Amino acid sequence: MAIPLISIPPADQIKLKVERSLRHYNKLLKELKDKPLEPDTIHFIANQITTIEALNFQLKTSSRKIKQSKQQLLTYLQKNEGIYPKNHFMSLYMAVGMTAVGIPAGIVFSFLVNNTAFIGIGLPIGLSIGLAIGHQKDLKIKAKGKQINYAL
Numbered sequence: 001m002a003i004p005l006i007s008i009p010p011a012d013q014i015k016l017k018v019e020r021s022l023r024h025y026n027k028l029l030k031e032l033k034d035k036p037l038e039p040d041t042i043h044f045i046a047n048q049i050t051t052i053e054a055l056n057f058q059l060k061t062s063s064r065k066i067k068q069s070k071q072q073l074l075t076y077l078q079k080n081e082g083i084y085p086k087n088h089f090m091s092l093y094m095a096v097g098m099t100a101v102g103i104p105a106g107i108v109f110s111f112l113v114n115n116t117a118f119i120g121i122g123l124p125i126g127l128s129i130g131l132a133i134g135h136q137k138d139l140k141i142k143a144k145g146k147q148i149n150y151a152l
Contacts, residue, residue, distance in 0.1 A: 003033050003045055006052055014057040021066040025052070028070060031148040032077075041081055048073055074152075084141055085150045090134035097130020098123050 005026050008019060032045070048069050055062045077083040106122025141147045 003029055003037075003042060004049055005029055006049055009057060015060065015063070017060070017063045018057045018066065021063045021070075022052075022057075025066060025070050028073070028148070028150050031150045032083075035081075035083060035145075035148065037081060041076070044076055045073065082144075082146050084138075084147055085152055086147060087134075087138060087151060088147075089137035089141070090131055091152075093130040093134030093137065094127055095130065097126040097128070097133065100126070101129050102126020 006022050006029070008014070008022050008026070011019070014022075029045070029049075037045075052066055052069055055065060074085060078088075102122040102125055103119075104122065105125050106119040109121055110116050110118040138147065
């Protein structure tokens, strides 16, 4: 079963922000067409599309609901298919590196120098360590063919 795209109404029947959200969603769906997906995943995607097409595109809240649906789809793909968007792990490990490595390193360094002004020196260290680890994980996922060319 093929993955359908969301039909976008003419410009006079839709808000600009909603149209952008629909185009981003369709870009995600186009990236998924090349991936071998389980039937349950395709059924989930079809249900999400049906829900989106039932929205009133004249309302501002439609854009938020489309973004929520996109996030639900990405979470479903990560949990059930192991498919991740581009730079997913780099973003994740950047934050982890800053908090788990950078802040403690800055605290230790500031106590060694006996000057609390150097607490922030650990953040760039943690950031670079996190980026390096995340980039390696992204490369592994890409080599397995489980990464889609879609950036959040």
